[in-house]
Amino acid sequence: MAELTKELSQVKGDTPAVPGKDAKARSTPEPQDKRPLDVPTGTPTVIVDDLHIVYRVYGAASESEKGNAVNALTRILKRQGRPQMKEVHAVKGVTFVAYHGDAIGIVGRNGSGKSTLLRAIAGLLPPHAGAVYTDGQPSLLGVNAALMRELTGERNIVLGCYAMGMTPSEVRDKYQEIVDFSGIGEFVQLPMSTYSSGMGARLRFAISSAKTHDVLLIDEALATGDREFRKKSEERIRQIRESAGTVFLVAHDLRVIEQTCNRVIWLHKGKIKMDGDPKEVIAAYNKG
Numbered sequence: 001m002a003e004l005t006k007e008l009s010q011v012k013g014d015t016p017a018v019p020g021k022d023a024k025a026r027s028t029p030e031p032q033d034k035r036p037l038d039v040p041t042g043t044p045t046v047i048v049d050d051l052h053i054v055y056r057v058y059g060a061a062s063e064s065e066k067g068n069a070v071n072a073l074t075r076i077l078k079r080q081g082r083p084q085m086k087e088v089h090a091v092k093g094v095t096f097v098a099y100h101g102d103a104i105g106i107v108g109r110n111g112s113g114k115s116t117l118l119r120a121i122a123g124l125l126p127p128h129a130g131a132v133y134t135d136g137q138p139s140l141l142g143v144n145a146a147l148m149r150e151l152t153g154e155r156n157i158v159l160g161c162y163a164m165g166m167t168p169s170e171v172r173d174k175y176q177e178i179v180d181f182s183g184i185g186e187f188v189q190l191p192m193s194t195y196s197s198g199m200g201a202r203l204r205f206a207i208s209s210a211k212t213h214d215v216l217l218i219d220e221a222l223a224t225g226d227r228e229f230r231k232k233s234e235e236r237i238r239q240i241r242e243s244a245g246t247v248f249l250v251a252h253d254l255r256v257i258e259q260t261c262n263r264v265i266w267l268h269k270g271k272i273k274m275d276g277d278p279k280e281v282i283a284a285y286n287k288g
């Protein structure tokens, strides 16, 4: 395990600081709840070890200013900035291991840290403490994935494929499949600014899932699709899992999670409250 940990690429926080020593400690992270029996137990693809993510917000209101409109107005009129810096501790000591073939749903109330955790696994947020190790390149597919609204769907498909590292011949091979999967039809020739949010989401999912990902992180990207598209997406996620990838899925629609995932992590106020079988975790989440 120590050897494998060395091979995994690492996003690491301030502490712990000694790689060799830590690898041993990291090899047996304590599960915070019982793992279901059908979870794949092959090669780990993502190891999250006591991860803490802290946002720093500059210019935040002080406690005494909260909700005080007179103070706010005075500050605007006097053009005074706010010197205060506020820290938001969004992820507080999260630890788990994901394996090849896992599709892990992440549930939790608004602000519980779901998107922050995905962004940290994708390497977009530096850990304040703890570490994330990933085997291969994680790809984050979110509602705000970087497609360009002023460009046509066609151009976005081509650029998106190149951005994922495809060769020109791979782009040519995949192009029609992406258009068909997205179901946007002739809209592909129009700028994305003319698309409904559902059409945009479908195109983003079609582009991102055209490539085989080692670790695919999906943040609410299926939320705006219709039922038929969700079915197709669930099938695509299954294919990714079968090709030995790992999928993380954040969705407020718990049915999507239950139908797609073999494991669910429940985040509550930045901590894992439960990690295990989708039915059990979702039932507990609905109660509590």
Ligand SMILES: Nc1ncnc2c1ncn2[C@@H]1O[C@H](COP(=O)(O)OP(=O)(O)OP(=O)(O)O)[C@@H](O)[C@H]1O
Pocket: 055, 056, 057, 088, 089, 090, 108, 109, 110, 111, 112, 113, 114, 115, 116, 117
């Ligand atoms: N860029 C940011 N700067 C400061 N604080 C942030 C930032 N992004 C998120 N937060 C805070 O971090 C905490 C976790 O937010 P996050 O978006 O990860 O939660 P979430 O579970 O994905 O929420 P939702 O279900 O509403 O999408 C919240 O308190 C939020 O206010």
